[in-house]
Amino acid sequence: MHKIEKVTLPNVKHIIAIASGKGGVGKSTVAANLALALSQNGFKTALVDADLFGPSVPTLFGFEHYCVQTVEKDDTEYFIPAEKFGIKLMSIGFLVKPEQALIWRGPMASSVLLQLFSNTVWGTIDYMVVDLPPGTGDIPITLCQQVSIDGVILVTTPQKMALVDVKKALSLFQNPELSKQILGVVENMAWFTPSEHLNEKYYLFGKDGGKQLAEAYDLDFLAQIPLINGMAEAADKGSFHNYAGSNEIQNIYNALAGKVMAKLVEPKAEKPLKIAVSVTSENLIDEHFGHCDSYLIFTTLNNKQVGDIKRIKAEEGCGCKSNISSILATHGVTVMLTGGIGEAAVKVLNMAGIQVVKGCSGVPNIVVTEYLNGNITDQGEMCKEHEAHHSNDSKHICNNN
Numbered sequence: 001m002h003k004i005e006k007v008t009l010p011n012v013k014h015i016i017a018i019a020s021g022k023g024g025v026g027k028s029t030v031a032a033n034l035a036l037a038l039s040q041n042g043f044k045t046a047l048v049d050a051d052l053f054g055p056s057v058p059t060l061f062g063f064e065h066y067c068v069q070t071v072e073k074d075d076t077e078y079f080i081p082a083e084k085f086g087i088k089l090m091s092i093g094f095l096v097k098p099e100q101a102l103i104w105r106g107p108m109a110s111s112v113l114l115q116l117f118s119n120t121v122w123g124t125i126d127y128m129v130v131d132l133p134p135g136t137g138d139i140p141i142t143l144c145q146q147v148s149i150d151g152v153i154l155v156t157t158p159q160k161m162a163l164v165d166v167k168k169a170l171s172l173f174q175n176p177e178l179s180k181q182i183l184g185v186v187e188n189m190a191w192f193t194p195s196e197h198l199n200e201k202y203y204l205f206g207k208d209g210g211k212q213l214a215e216a217y218d219l220d221f222l223a224q225i226p227l228i229n230g231m232a233e234a235a236d237k238g239s240f241h242n243y244a245g246s247n248e249i250q251n252i253y254n255a256l257a258g259k260v261m262a263k264l265v266e267p268k269a270e271k272p273l274k275i276a277v278s279v280t281s282e283n284l285i286d287e288h289f290g291h292c293d294s295y296l297i298f299t300t301l302n303n304k305q306v307g308d309i310k311r312i313k314a315e316e317g318c319g320c321k322s323n324i325s326s327i328l329a330t331h332g333v334t335v336m337l338t339g340g341i342g343e344a345a346v347k348v349l350n351m352a353g354i355q356v357v358k359g360c361s362g363v364p365n366i367v368v369t370e371y372l373n374g375n376i377t378d379q380g381e382m383c384k385e386h387e388a389h390h391s392n393d394s395k396h397i398c399n400n401n
Contacts, residue, residue, distance in 0.1 A: 007118045007147050012046070012125040014264050015148060016183070019173070020155045021165025023134040026188040027155040028056035030225070031131040034153075034260070037253040039086040043126040046081065048116060049091030050143060051133040052109050053102055058093035068094040071121065079120045090120050106138035113139055117147055127261075134165075136172040144178040150264055151183040153222065158187055158209030170217060171330045176353030183263045184220030185210050186256065192227040201226075217330060220263070223256045225249075273303040275371065276328050276354070277364040278314075278338045285360050285367060289341035295324070297331055298368045306368055325352040337367055337376070 009015070018031040031047065039045040049057035058064045061084050068090075069080040081088040092112065096102065104112070122128075130149075133139050143149060152173050156166040166185075173180040187210025191201040204227065214221035228249060278292035279285060286292035292314050299308040312331070315324055328336070329352040336349055337360045346356045359379025360367050370376045 005146065007114055009117060009122065009125075009128075009148070012122060012128050014126065014150045015128045015130060016260060016264075017130045017132055017140075017143065017149050017152045017180070018155060019132045019140060019152050019169050020134050020162075021136070021167065021169040022156075022162045023054070025134075025155055025157045025162050025166075026225075027134065028060065028131050030153075030155050030186055030188055031129050032057070032060045033249070033253045034257060035087050035127075035129040036085055037250075037257040038127045038129070041254070041257060044124055045086065046088040046090070046122055046125045046128040048128060048130045049089070049093065050113055050116070050130050050139055052092045052104070052113060052139065053133065055091045055093035057089055057091040057131065058098070061087075061089060063089070063091075063094065064098050066094050076119065079116075081120055081122065088122060088125070090116050092116065110138050110142040113142055114146060136168055140169075140172060141178070144173065144180055149180050151181040151260075153183050153186055153260070154219075155186045155188055156210045156213065157189045158203070158206040160206070160209070162205075163209050163213055166213065167217075167330060170219075171326045174330055174332070176329075181263075182219055183260055184222035185214040186222050187211060187224045189227040190224035192229075195229050218332070220259070222259050223252055225252055271332065272307070273300045273334065274298065274332045275300065275335045275337060275368055276331075276333045277360075277368065278336070279364055283364065285337065285339050285362055285364060287339040287361070289338045289345055292338075295328065296364050297328070297333060298364075300368075300372060304372055306365060306372075309365075325349045325354065329353055335371075337364075337371060 016034075018027055018034070020027040028049075028051070035045050035047040047057060049055045058066065061082070063082055063084070066082055068082070070077050071080055072078070079090060079094075081090045082094060083089065092102070102109070130143065130147075132143065154166055154169060156162045170182065172178065173182060187208075189205055190210070191203050191207075193201055210224070211221050213219070226248070275298045277285060277296045277298065278289050279294055279296055281293040283296075294314050295312045297310045297312065298306050299310075301307040310331070312327065315327075325348045328349075333354055336354050336356045338356065338358060339361055341356060341358055346358075349356050357371065357376065357378045360376065367376065
C-alpha cells in the first residue's frame with residue numbers, strides 16, 4: 001500500500017471535526033456556533049467548510065456571493081480566507097457559484113478538500129473547526145487519513161432515523177485504520193420552546209435520543225441544544241449570530257466550547273481492554289459463534305480484572321453475514337472469545353480490528369479472567385462444516401477441543 005502523505009499545518013494548534021451520519025440535523029449550525037463561541041472567548045479561530053457538495057458556511061455567514069482573494073508565493077497560489085466575527089472562513093462555496101453543482105468523483109473531491117487546508121493562508125490558529133459532510137464517504141476518510149484531527153464531535157437529533165446513521169459515523173471514526181478521538185455527542189433540536197411560553201418544552205423529534213446514544217457507547221454527552229423560534233430564518237439570512245447572542249444559546253455553546261477545550265488538553269487515558277464473549281441463553285460460551293443468543297462485553301480494569309459487563313443481543317443470521325463485527329467495534333471491543341467459528345466470520349471480525357480466540361468453553365466470567373491471566377490462547381482450529389451448514393442446513397460441527 002502506498003504511503004499516505006499528511007497535510008502539515010504547523011501553526012494550527014487544534015483541529016476539531018464536526019460530523020453526523022445524516023444531513024439535516026443542524027451540524028453546520030453547531031459548527032458555526034462553536035467557532036463563534038471560541039472566537040468570542042478570545043481564541044484565534046478558523047472554520048473550514050468541508051462539505052464540498054453542499055456548503056453551508058457562505059449562507060450562514062452572509063457570504064453567498066463572496067469571491068475569494070488569492071496571493072502567489074513560490075509559484076503557488078494561496079487562498080486568503082474570508083473573516084467575520086474574528087473567525088477565518090474557507091469554503092468551496094467561495095470558489096463556485098451558489099447554484100453550480102460539483103460533478104466530482106472521490107479522488108477529485110479529496111484533492112480539492114486538501115487544497116482548502118494546505119493552500120490557505122491561515123496564520124496562527126488556536127482552534128480550527130471543520131464542518132464535515134454527512135455520511136461516511138471519501139471526504140471524512142480523507143480528512144482522517146491526511147489531516148491531523150484532534151477529535152470529532154458527533155451531532156444528532158433525538159429521533160431514531162438520525163441515531164441509526166450517527167452510529168455508522170461513530171463506527172467510521174473508531175475504525176482501527178482511522179481511530180480518531182470522539183470528543184462526545186451533541187443532541188441538536190432536543191426540544192422546542194415557543195417564545196410565548198418559555199417554561200414549556202415540546203419534544204418534536206423524540207426525547208433524549210442523543211443522551212441515550214452517548215450512554216450506550218460510553219461517550220461524553222456534551223450538550224442538548226433546543227430548537228429556537230426564528231433560528232432557521234436567521235441562518236438563511238446569514239444572521240445566525242443574533243440567536244447565538246441570546247443568553248440561553250450563548251450559555252450552551254460557551255459550556256460546549258469549555259468541555260471541548262478541556263477534552264483536548266486532558267491526558268489521554270489508556271483505553272480499557274474490552275472483550276466480547278458469544279454466549280447461549282444459559283450464559284455459557286456458545287459452541288457455534290453464528291448461533292449464539294447474545295454477546296457479553298467485558299470492560300477490564302487495568303487490563304487485569306473484570307469490571308463492567310454489558311449484553312448485546314445477537315443479530316439474526318450467521319456471524320459472517322451479520323453486522324455484529326461493526327457493532328462490537330463501535331463498542332470498543334478488540335478481543336472475541338468464542339467456541340467454534342468459521343473462517344469467514346474470523347476474517348470479518350479481524351477486518352474490524354477484533355482478535356478472535358477460538359476453542360473457548362464454559363462460564364464467561366471465568367474464561368475472561370483466565371484469558372487476562374494469560375492461561376487461554378487461540379486453539380487454532382476453524383469450524384470445519386461452516387460452508388456445509390449454509391448450503392444444506394446440515395449439523396454445524398466444530399473441531400475445536
